[in-house]
Every structure is written in structure tokens, then in C-alpha cells.
Amino acid sequence: MSQLCGLPGRLSVLLLTAVFAATALTSALAEDPPAVPTGLPAVGWPADNPPTAAKISLGQQLYFDPRLSSDDTISCASCHDPAKGWSNGEAFAKGVGGALGGRSAPTIINSAYFRQQFWDGRAKTLEDQALGPIQAGVEMNMKLENLIQKLNKIEGYKSQFKAVFGSEASAPNVAKAIAAYERTVLSGNAPYDSFKAGDKDALSEVAERGRKVFFGKGHCSACHVGAALTDNSYHNVGVGMDKKEPDVGRFAVSKLEGDTGAFKTPGLRDIARSAPYMHDGSLKTLEDVVEHYAKGGIANEYLDEEIFKLKLTDQDKKDLITFLKEGLASREYPMHKAPKLPK
């Protein structure tokens, strides 16, 4: 302290301010991560973006705020709506000016556990992902410099960014806040989790038969595995491959020929809420999805070796769908509401 007192007054004040800020930040860093629902593992929070309640709250406000788009009409929640399984209920989402995207809006549910984001995995983290749709012309169509100026003119945001990050809004911190919030959108505590934990009566008789189909002759667990029911990998299941110009999917990122037409395996928690299905939203119901896989997908040069004609009876299909609808439905679905937005 004596050394500090020897410094010129202004510098001392600056240093003390820094010390207090660091102390506040350390205190913030010390917060326990939010609890996760039964059946899910701990969320892996990045070292450079630890969770705090204030940051998650800020992220939630940003997520639901249409002012993040160029014409103040589209928020993240517009296309990833909690009431629609954190997707949007349409094959393609409408962005600013009614522009249509080329792929279905993937659910945010359990994206905390995804090793890569987007249908083609082009973002490795939620932080990497968060700014993409904001800037995309067919989505929120917002230039980052404009967004940051806009946010810093909203006193309620400006003060929150200062409290959470120690500075005004910036693109990296917008990404961190939104990503932090998205890591709290979790679905667990389903009858399937209780069953796994030892409660053999947790699933109805039909759903239990469906579980056996899922992990057996339905071959679903070849790709839908683990707590989030995804292998985090990419598979060509034939969807869209009969089009004149199929979406090349993961190939655009990996440049591996074998990834042509391959898309990320989606998680299946609360899957009944997020119709329509597949990367192009072309299958309207879970019944359609099961039929697609039962017939062995759509043949093409790059069809995944795990996709082949299944020997499922009509009863097997019904049971499987019941398992998907009932067995994977969370008892504490994250039906988040839009928070009060700052002015």
C-alpha cells in the first residue's frame, strides 16, 4: 500500500478503481453455474465466459430484443421461440423484410452441449454462433458497428454491460451475454431420465416399448446418443438429396466429399414441440420422420451407412413416436418469457 501511496494521485485512483473493478469481477466469477435439470451433465462454461446471473439476464434481454435487427422487428426469439420448441414452427424462418432463410431454424434447447453450432457446424461455440444471425441479411440484417452504437445509446443496456463486463457494449460481449443465456436453455428431467435413474415405472407401457425400439431395431441411437441425444456428428440421411440442387451441408465447411448432404444430428429433447423437422423443415410430423427412416432415407451417393431400411411394424412406429413425445418431454420445459427490455 505504501508503494501505491507514492504514486501520483490520478494514477492511484485509477489503480484503486481497477482493484475494485477486479474485486467485483472476481466476485461475479465466483458465482455457481445455474443448476441443470435431472439427467443432464454439468454444462461446460468457457473459462473466458463464466456464468453470472447478471450476464445471463443481460443475455436474455438481448435474445428477446427486436432492436438487435436492422428494422427493430426481428429478435433471436422470433425464429427460436420458446413457445415453438425454441424453433419457429415453419420450414424456414422469416427475417427482416420477410426474407426467407434456406434452412430450418434449429432449436436452442440443450445447445450448451453441442460441440458445434448451426446445421453445418460452422461455429464451434455459442459465442461464435451468436453474432451470425444478427448480421445475416436474411435474418436480422444488422451491421455490428450499428448494433453496438445502438445498444450503447440505450442507457439500460449501457449500464448493464458496464456492470457485467466493465465496459460498454461490444460485439464480443454481446456474443458472450447471448451465449451465456443460451447455455441456460436446458431440457432434462423427462420420464426417460427417471427411467434411466432406476424408476422402471417412469415410462408408460407404450413409451417403454418405444424406448426399446429407439435403442434397438429403430437404430435411432446410432446417432441420437448421450444426455442430449446427439452424437454431435454429421450424417447424410437423404433429406433433400432428391432435389435438383441439394444443400451440400457440412461439405461446405469440411470440404470432405463424404460430408456432402450431411447435417448435424439434432438433439431430441422435447422434440414434439419443434416441428417441422430436418434441416429443411420438410417433414411436418414425427410420424413423417419415423417413416423417412423406416424406409431407409432417400438413396444417394453419400447416404450414411447407418441409414438403411428398418424392420419396423406399425406398432413399433407408434410406440417409438410415443417415446419421443412422452418419454423425452421435460417436466420443467424452459418456457421462458420475454423479459422487460431496457430503455
Add this chain to the structure above:
Amino acid sequence: MLKSRITTVLSSLALVSAFALNASAADHKVVAKGLDNPTGLAIQPGTGHVFIASHAGVLRLDPKSGKVTTEIGGYPDPTDVYGKGPKYAIGPLGLAFLDADHLVVGCGSRADGEELVRVFKVGAEPKEQKESDAVKTFGPITASDLSAKGEGNFYGVAIIDGAIYVTCNGDDTKGWVAKATSKDGKWGKLKLAIATKEATEVDAPGPIAASKNGKAIIVGQIGEVTVEGDSLLTFYSPAGKLQRKLTTTLNDIAGIAYSKDGKLYATDFSWVDATKGALYQLTPGNKESTEAKAKKILDLDKPTAIAFGEDGTAYIAVFGTVGDDGKPAGSIIAVSGL
């Protein structure tokens, strides 16, 4: 008959500087090259000969002379192809010696449900034989409620407490380890024994070995080839119960073996990024640990199996990268000082 492009060829025994990035303590050299996608390795007790499973057959390398000869040929051609692009033509995969004269070969030449595990009588001297000359054949394990397509791609073979264990990559919902035991000199059927994917929720059992005490079963769970860092090191009891499941940070664990002094080494093929292929030392830690610490020993270009000779030399099979000439680029690297 083995294809001529595979037959011979060995090396100059020259040090390979391209692989030396992390080789602080380990001296290494190429002892055979020009091999076509070498996968499994087994060291013959007594002779120290290195048996190599490759696309078109099983080869024998005499480390003293450096000579490579065909030991078992006559596999189906064309054979199975693995991978989504890059794709690799594969043939025999896993190898293990039952005793000095009997080599167990797990195959990957055929379609799932048609694959075989065969036992061959091999002598101290090279002698070519055909696949059909096997003295014992296990399988096929055909489609059933336990395996939708039937089993195949028998990547790893190990002899543990007198039983034959084979990792299977047919049914991706189960990820079976199959087991055959003998009683009064008579072998029983190869049966599906451990559903590794159900136990670990991670895909693809690959390398397999006995634990240090020779009782437990160690399985490297490869994981998804497109996913980084998801390979596991797992330990099962002789009864097949999962005892430990350790993360490794490896992308695609392809080989595991203990050195003479009990250190565990593993190779990482690293499909997702071939520049990260390497030899690692894995330290499982205490019983509470959930991670096997991985220390990189040597950068390698798509390594597969590893096996230790009686003199402590580690042999590692490496796919390498095929050049514009299209010639096979596989090799065997000998590493000393581990």
C-alpha cells in the same frame, strides 16, 4: 496372392525428421514402408517378428533383416472401404497372438454380418498362406435383435485371460465387444459380450488390450470421426462391467499398448484433422479421476495400431498420405526409449 504393390519394401532405417516434432526422448525410425493402409499389429513371441494387418493381407516383418513378406493373403478384392471421404480400403484389421504359433485375425474385408475372425497357424519362418487356410474360424455374427446388420469391422483383437476379445463395428447402437472362450481345448462361439456404446454413450470400440494385471479389459472408444476430442479410455471387469470411463482429449484413439515398464501409450488417428495424428502417453490417474492425461510423444501421419516388442521397442502402424503417384504410403515406425 498379395498384390505386388504391397509385397515388399522396406526401409532405409533412416530417421524420419518429419515425424520428430515432439520426440524429445523417443528415437524412432521407419522399419517398413510402402504398405497399404496398415492397421493391426502383433509381435510374435520368441521371434519378435512384427505381423501387420493391411488392406490386402497380413504381412510379416523381421525387424532384424528388415524384410517384409506376405504371410496371409487371398482376402476378398475389392474389399470393404471405410470412411466418408477420405476413404480407405481396408482388409484384415485386428491382430493378436494366441500363442507363439497361432495368430488371431479380425477382418474388415467383408460386409457387416459376413465378417470373420480367423485363427492361423504361423511358424517361426515366413510362409505364405491363404485366408481359407485358417485352422479356426469364428463367425459370422449375423443380423439379430442384438445387431441390426450383423457384426463386422473387427478392429481390435486381444487375448485376455485365455479368451479372445474382438471389438466390433457393425451395430452402431451397441458397439459390441465379442468374446470367445475355450474349455478343454475346444473353442466356443464368438458371442456378443459387452455393449460398449450403451455403457459409455460414445461410438465405436477400437483398440483393446489387457490391463496391467492382465485381468481387466481396456477398450479405446474411438467416438465420432467428425468430432474432436471425444475418444475415451475405458476399463471393464472380466465380467464385462464398465469400471472406468476416462476422457482423453484424443480425437480418434486407434491403438493402445503398455510398455514393458507399465506405461500406457495410445495413438490418435485424428480423422477430423490429420495434422494432429500422434503417439501419446496416457496416465489414467487415481480411481476418482475421470480423465486420462494425454502427453504427446510423437507426431505421426494417421497412426493406427501400436505394439511393444520384448526388447521394449514400440512398433506403430501409420497410414501416411498417398501422393500423386497413388502408391501406398503406409509404414511401420519403430520407437525406442519409451
